[in-house]
Amino acid sequence: MSAIEAKLAELGVTLSEAPAPAANYVPYVVVGDLVHVSGQISMDEKGLITGKVGETLDTDAGTAAAKTCAISLLSQVKAACDGDLDRLVRVVKLVGFVNSTADFTDQPKVINGASDFMVAALGDAGRHARSAVSAASLPLGVAVEIEGIFQIK
Structure with a gap:
C-alpha cells in the first residue's frame, strides 16, 4: 500500500478501480510529467x-x-501511474462544474468538497489552482463533474 493510500485509509477512503470512459475518449492522457484526467462525475x-x-x-x-x-x-491518477500512487507529486489544477440553478452562486463552496479532500489526503501537494463554474445540466443529470491536471514522477 502506498503512503498516499495509507493516508486515504485513515480518512476512511479506499480507491476503487478507475471508472471506464462512457464515450469515445480516454480517461486520462499523460504528457511528460503531467496527467490530464477527464471529467469524473x-x-x-x-x-x-x-x-x-x-x-x-x-x-x-x-x-x-x-x-x-x-x-x-x-x-484515475493511480491507473495512470501503473498502480503506484506514490508517483503523484501534486495536484496542479481542478476544474469543477456544478449542475445548479441560475440563481445559485455558491459553486466554489460546492467544489471545496474536492479541494478540501485533496488537501486532507495529500497535504500541501493537494493545493491547486481551480475553477468552479455553474452548468445548466451535466451528463446523466449528475450534480457535479470535475476534471484535473496532476504532476507525477
Missing part, C-alpha cells in the same frame, strides 16, 4: 449522485458529491 457506492444544486440538492449535498469526484480523480 459524482457517484458513490449506490450509483450516480444526481440533482440540481439550489433546487433538489443543498450546498452540503453538492459538496459531498464533489468529494466523490475527487476520489475518482485519484483512482
